[in-house]
Amino acid sequence: KAGVTQTPRYLIKTRGQQVTLSCSPISGHRSVSWYQQTPGQGLQFLFEYFSETQRNKGNFPGRFSGRQFSNSRSEMNVSTLELGDSALYLCASRGDRGAEEQYFGPGTRLTVT
Amino acid sequence: QKEVEQNSGPLSVPEGAIASLNCTYSDRGSQSFFWYRQYSGKSPELIMSIYSNGDKEDGRFTAQLNKASQYVSLLIRDSQPSDSATYLCAVNIVGDDKIIFGKGTRLHILP
Numbered sequence: 001k002a003g004v005t006q007t008p009r010y011l012i013k014t015r016g017q018q019v020t021l022s023c024s025p026i027s028g029h030r031s032v033s034w035y036q037q038t039p040g041q042g043l044q045f046l047f048e049y050f051s052e053t054q055r056n057k058g059n060f061p062g063r064f065s066g067r068q069f070s071n072s073r074s075e076m077n078v079s080t081l082e083l084g085d086s087a088l089y090l091c092a093s094r095g096d097r098g099a100e101e102q103y104f105g106p107g108t109r110l111t112v113t
Numbered sequence: 114q115k116e117v118e119q120n121s122g123p124l125s126v127p128e129g130a131i132a133s134l135n136c137t138y139s140d141r142g143s144q145s146f147f148w149y150r151q152y153s154g155k156s157p158e159l160i161m162s163i164y165s166n167g168d169k170e171d172g173r174f175t176a177q178l179n180k181a182s183q184y185v186s187l188l189i190r191d192s193q194p195s196d197s198a199t200y201l202c203a204v205n206i207v208g209d210d211k212i213i214f215g216k217g218t219r220l221h222i223l224p
Contacts, residue, residue, distance in 0.1 A: 033212070042216035043157075043201065056211045090156055101147060102203075102212055104156040 002027065004093050004105035012111045018079040021108045025072050025093030031055070032074040033102065034066060037088040049074050078110075086112045115140040117204050119215035127223050132189040134218050136202030139183070145205035146178055146185045150198045151217065157201055161187065192222045 005024045013019050025032050033056075034046040045058035049068035068074045072093075078085055088109050094102040116139045126132040134148075145164050149157035163169045163176040163185065175188040185204075189196055199217040206213065 035214075043214040045211065045213070048211070056209065088156075101159050101162050103159060104149075107156045 004091060004103055006089075006091050006105040006108050008108060009106060010109045010111075012113060013081050014113055015081055015083060017081050018077065019081060019110065021076045021089055021091075021110075023074045023076070023091030023093075023105055025074070025091075026103060029093035029095055029103075030072050031094045031096070032068055032072065033092045033094075034074070034076050035090045035092065036060075037090055037107075038086075043090070046076065081112045083112050086110060115204075115206055115209075115213055117202055117213050117215035119200075119202050119218045121216060122219035123221045124218055125221045125223055126192050128192060128194060130192055132192045132196065132220055132222070134187040134189075134200050134202075134220065136185045136187075136215055137183055138185070138202075138204045138213075140204070140206050141180075141183065142206055142208055143180075143183075143204045144207045146176070147203040147205070147212070148174075148176060148185075148187045149201040149203060149214075150196075151201060152198045160200075189220075194222045194224050196220060197222045 007022045031050045033048040036044045048056040052068045063079045066076045088107045090107045091105045092102040094100045118137045148161045151157045161176040163178045169176045173190045177186045199219050201217045202215040
């Protein structure tokens, strides 16, 4: 099976702009989670989508949003970018049951200048 | 606030020795536990999952779970320089169905 894919891999944006990141899960996986990883804070959970519905949400401001399509592909959007949004954004997919292992994509490295 | 705690390290271990990585979690309802390895600049890679008390072995890796003590560990036998990475402990809390990660332990294998 192909793994989780994310596009783009690298992105440079300016403060105030918005950005959209894309994630395609492993075939058959309907759950997609998004994480932000920074050196100081580690892996921070953003949200999880399952069958096009947001199932869980972390403690991030409303500037961070997401959606999932009928083919399970997911997008994450960040509006009004701030310098502190510079991070590695990781997408992970897993199967239906909550206990199943989660597999990560390669990530998108976002730099905000 | 449900938490997963790990010693940040770095943990330095001589090549060929056993590396022992530890993790504690706060929520007694936790049912599933995972260890990930992350090389610098790369994404986390799943190494082991464990669901029942006791030991689970996979090659040079052994995961140990003690739910009564809310403690999970990862042992790496015959440590190799390629094992040098950050190891993340993750816990799935059934009620929330959310996976929470620790901040990771940096492991350095000394040649």
